[in-house]
Amino acid sequence: MSDMLRSLEIQGFKSFADKIVLKFPTRITAIVGPNGSGKSNVADAFRWVLGEQSSKNIRIANAADVIFNGTPQRAQAGFASAALTFDNSRKIFPVDFSEVTLARKVYRDGVSEYAVNKKQMRLKDLTQILASAKLGVKGMGIINQGAGDVFLRASPIERREMIEEMVGLKEYRLKKEDAERRMKATSENIAKVQNILLELEPNLRLLRRQVAKWQSRAEKEHELHELSISYFSHKIWDLEHSFSHIQLSDKDADALQKDVDVLRKEIAELQGTFAELEYEDPSKRIERERTRKEIAELERKKSDLLGIIGRLEGQSEVYRSLAKTQAGFDASQAQQQFEKVLTSLRFIVSLDAVSIMREKIQNVISGLESFLSSHQHRLKDKNEQLQSCTQQLAEAQTELQNVLSALDKFSSELAKFNQAQTEQSKRFKDAVKAMEAHRDQLREKETALEHIRFNRERKKLYEDDIRLKMQEAGFAWDEFVVARRDDINHAEAHPIVVADVEMRIIRLRRDLAVMGEIDQEVVASCDEASRRFEFLTHEKQDLASALEDLQTLNQSLEEKITAGFEQSLRAIDTEFNRCFQLIFAGGKASVKTVRVGINQTEGEMEEMEKEGGAVGDEREGMKNEKGKKKEQGELGIEFSVHLPRKKIKSLEALSGGERSLTAIALLFAIIISAKPPLLVLDEIDAALDEANSCTFARLLRDIAHDVQCIIITHNRAVMESADVLYGVTMQDGLSKIFSLQFTQAQEFVGQDRVAEVQ
Numbered sequence: 001m002s003d004m005l006r007s008l009e010i011q012g013f014k015s016f017a018d019k020i021v022l023k024f025p026t027r028i029t030a031i032v033g034p035n036g037s038g039k040s041n042v043a044d045a046f047r048w049v050l051g052e053q054s055s056k057n058i059r060i061a062n063a064a065d066v067i068f069n070g071t072p073q074r075a076q077a078g079f080a081s082a083a084l085t086f087d088n089s090r091k092i093f094p095v096d097f098s099e100v101t102l103a104r105k106v107y108r109d110g111v112s113e114y115a116v117n118k119k120q121m122r123l124k125d126l127t128q129i130l131a132s133a134k135l136g137v138k139g140m141g142i143i144n145q146g147a148g149d150v151f152l153r154a155s156p157i158e159r160r161e162m163i164e165e166m167v168g169l170k171e172y173r174l175k176k177e178d179a180e181r182r183m184k185a186t187s188e189n190i191a192k193v194q195n196i197l198l199e200l201e202p203n204l205r206l207l208r209r210q211v212a213k214w215q216s217r218a219e220k221e222h223e224l225h226e227l228s229i230s231y232f233s234h235k236i237w238d239l240e241h242s243f244s245h246i247q248l249s250d251k252d253a254d255a256l257q258k259d260v261d262v263l264r265k266e267i268a269e270l271q272g273t274f275a276e277l278e279y280e281d282p283s284k285r286i287e288r289e290r291t292r293k294e295i296a297e298l299e300r301k302k303s304d305l306l307g308i309i310g311r312l313e314g315q316s317e318v319y320r321s322l323a324k325t326q327a328g329f330d331a332s333q334a335q336q337q338f339e340k341v342l343t344s345l346r347f348i349v350s351l352d353a354v355s356i357m358r359e360k361i362q363n364v365i366s367g368l369e370s371f372l373s374s375h376q377h378r379l380k381d382k383n384e385q386l387q388s389c390t391q392q393l394a395e396a397q398t399e400l401q402n403v404l405s406a407l408d409k410f411s412s413e414l415a416k417f418n419q420a421q422t423e424q425s426k427r428f429k430d431a432v433k434a435m436e437a438h439r440d441q442l443r444e445k446e447t448a449l450e451h452i453r454f455n456r457e458r459k460k461l462y463e464d465d466i467r468l469k470m471q472e473a474g475f476a477w478d479e480f481v482v483a484r485r486d487d488i489n490h491a492e493a494h495p496i497v498v499a500d501v502e503m504r505i506i507r508l509r510r511d512l513a514v515m516g517e518i519d520q521e522v523v524a525s526c527d528e529a530s531r532r533f534e535f536l537t538h539e540k541q542d543l544a545s546a547l548e549d550l551q552t553l554n555q556s557l558e559e560k561i562t563a564g565f566e567q568s569l570r571a572i573d574t575e576f577n578r579c580f581q582l583i584f585a586g587g588k589a590s591v592k593t594v595r596v597g598i599n600q601t602e603g604e605m606e607e608m609e610k611e612g613g614a615v616g617d618e619r620e621g622m623k624n625e626k627g628k629k630k631e632q633g634e635l636g637i638e639f640s641v642h643l644p645r646k647k648i649k650s651l652e653a654l655s656g657g658e659r660s661l662t663a664i665a666l667l668f669a670i671i672i673s674a675k676p677p678l679l680v681l682d683e684i685d686a687a688l689d690e691a692n693s694c695t696f697a698r699l700l701r702d703i704a705h706d707v708q709c710i711i712i713t714h715n716r717a718v719m720e721s722a723d724v725l726y727g728v729t730m731q732d733g734l735s736k737i738f739s740l741q742f743t744q745a746q747e748f749v750g751q752d753r754v755a756e757v758q
Contacts, residue, residue: 026723038735156636586644
């Protein structure tokens, strides 16, 4: 059988200031040392790390006293820690680790920590794990110095608890105690729930009678609610489908808006073009006006010159005509004078008046000479006038030619101005046309956009109307659309006459108004009371079911504990008798069960203890129950002994040595029967003589086959039985541990000095 305990690690614990590690590679390990060296602190460390809560059992006044308190040469420690490492290959501990380390650490502020494999754990959970491994502080796995007869001095119930822990029944006992606590709490909860139900029931009946009067209203409200759901589902469906094109139009609206923006921008650009076209450079305008004035002036001059030329040409023609006429007129007039003379001559001939003729001819000739002279002067004047007129005409024609040249020049410039103006006018007209086209497009698109906006607004008004009606009916739009999406989607498949539904809703609202409002506080109170009553009823049923399960579990655990305890007790009884006879060379010893009644007083307990129960300082074990009476019929342990050749009536009649031997016999009987994984004994062999020491050592070697033993001793025979010896010494207030040979251990114990093995 492999060794279960591998090591004990201590640091800052009591007199062990430095970290020390004790290895336990064999079945029996003895720890020896002079009195006061601190070797019993090793046993205290075992008990402490296994969850001991009693300061008395580890010989301290308060929890912080386990921390090294310092010496003149060494400062005090800030914490105390101890750790036990076990081989768990046989799964003695119910955890999935091949090695288990149990650790405890306490700080000076009183904070205590428990850990399993460095994982912090509650003491309650640690106790459960230890119980599964037959370890704990209530059993007899760790016997402190001076407590060898602890079983004898314990109360019957404490004895039972010790045995249960040693034989591995504490796990079930803890579960049973937990089940009983839960049963008690569950029973109390059932009683509380029942009391509440009794208080609720009368008020609930009254509330239900009041609410029943409004049942018709509730039915109408329900119908109104359902109709409203159907109505609004159809209205929303109609909204979503009748205006579905608006969703498509929204895309068009975006495109239209972009087009409108573009057109407005282009119109703005065209307006800028208009401004440019309408703007005229003042210098050009002045130049054009000057050119026009020049042309007008030239036209005037041209007209004047043409008039002058015409007049001059007319005068010239007149003068030429007059010259011709004058010449002809003079010849004709001379001919007439000549004819007149001839006539006169003929007349004279006929009259034969020659003298008269001569005179007349002479007069005619004189007259002709005078006429010719006069007309020659006049003709000369006319010719001179004609010549002057011709000269003036030539000058006028020359000036006219100059005017015409200038007029052509200015006309060309004006034509250019006019051409530019025509082109600008054309551009302006083109811009006007473009502007009108853009404005037409803009009006068209704005009209389309306005149509979309109008439809949007119409949809919004329609939706707002539905929202308002829904709000009046107590519905929230968003919640309704989400919760009633299926109703909305299937509205088309369940057509309704909207007008009829509206009329029915109006009638229902009118009927409800006539009926008056329900007192919602009463209804709410009734609903709340009903829910609470129903909840509590179910809770009561659940609690009753849980209580039944707990009772079944408790009964099952009790049966396991009873069966296991009875079996273990029979084995203990047999071994107790055998060990007793071996130690006392005869006699008889036995253990039995007793029932401790509820009315049993402290005095009765004390009397019973005198007959075979607890005595002395360990009566404190009974007082730990804080004066509470024991549960009626609770199981306890009694035992009796009969020494060879000596009659005794009670344990009080035994001598100190006999009590020690009886306690050892009982201890070994329990150990042999229970086979705990670990046994720690602190000088329980101190009172034995040599013969009994040898018997003790022989029994120790026998149980070592099944139980790993750590013995704190001064006894030679026990030291001889040990496979490993550790020596403990005190130097300057600090405990130190050394590995020893057997001869060194004898000298070490006998002479109270240290022999360190190098």
